[in-house]
Amino acid sequence: MSDSRWQTLEQHPELSWARYKVPNFASNCMVLKHGDGQWTVLSPGQELLDNWPGADDTVTTLNIVMPNGFHYMGVSAWQARYPNARLFASRQAIARLTSKGLRNILPLEDGQLALPADYQWLLPPGHRAGDVWLCKRSEHGNLWITCDSFLNYARYSHQPVARLLQKTLNAAPGLKISQVVKWFILTQRSAFKTWALQRLADFPPQLLLPSHGELDQAANLAERLQQLLERRL
Template sequence: MRTTASGWQVIDDDACILVHPYRFDGEATANCFIARMANGQLLVISPGCDMPEAAIREIGRYGQVGALLANNGMHWKGLEEWKARFPRARVFASADAAHRIRKQTSNAPRFEPLAGLTPLLGDTIIVTEMPASRIGETWTVVRRRQGAVWFASDLLTNIPRLTGPLLMRWLFRLTSSGPGLRVFHLAMMTTAHDRKRMLSQLLAGLTRFPPAVIVPSHGDVLHGPGVMDTARGLVMKALR
């Protein structure tokens, strides 16, 4: 994995799998994730807000932005900026995610359902909605010979060091949501209709598409030997 001058972490040049962190609500951070679809255009998941101009320009080296995906109803703050910058890009979200975003902002773009995104993805990219989520949670897998790359959204987190207000740091530790790779229990407390069902679906996905790289919505990219076993072990422990 390498990092470009504008801050993109390049996971796979051939598949154009890129990650760029961005800030929101002050000191909070999240990851913007890009992968090339079957039609040659780029899918942007969790479009970042207030990203550096150089990072946006650099995307043009990899292709045309064809689709924007709100991975759940919490990750919407960059949608307006990206839609203005790439007006031909189609915007997708699950029904529950779109509903929540429309309640949060009057500037929400027109969303298309996930069923309209599927034909653009081909066999390489798989976007899965979790029906047990209150916020239309999805996770995305990019299949490769070297092992799958996961965008785990708000299901897993990998924050190396807890910062911010004392109360938030305490909640992360109390719920075993950090530091390090963890099931994001703190988020699931408010976003899950059925936590056990969500975790069971996540475990089935990890088993079907063993990850070589995990990109959480929040925290560092995780790669290297043992990623699959570590992730599955955490989810299995959470299900006990």
């Protein structure tokens, strides 16, 4: 069954994403198709379960990735539908996720989750929540899928509590590093900043898909991210 919330890019047809609601905020779920019946889901949203791109597929392999210690709310529902799904997260995030009742989480650092060609996992240092990024090198434009390290809401939320938090925390509108990430999530801001600037130099993105907000697709994206890191951290 199709769902108009799901989006894809012509240059990256293996990747789809859709927005779902968590308390006071909107979040993105990303799904990556490896081959026939083989899927990886990042930050699964319960409300998307019936209409995700693999819903009508014969799913033989499902990997569920929690891209940090806070992105777990829809996981139990997906596990109930797909009991053979494997759970993955960064080592940094696993302790918190286990405290939320999730079990048998495999660390991405062990390399047990193979990715399609040109994709790779990146794990930022100095990040209390254990953020995980999924990145792709491509002649059509390098793609970064990040978690909470960056936000890109096009406007302030219409929801009063969310709007107040966004204004207070400088979390919208546009490309942002929120005050929460700066002061409470990043335990080593200098290490994170140095690492992120080096990744920008290694393979500058032309597309950014954060867990919260809109796709940012621009030729000057890497320059804007560099300026954001320099200014905020």
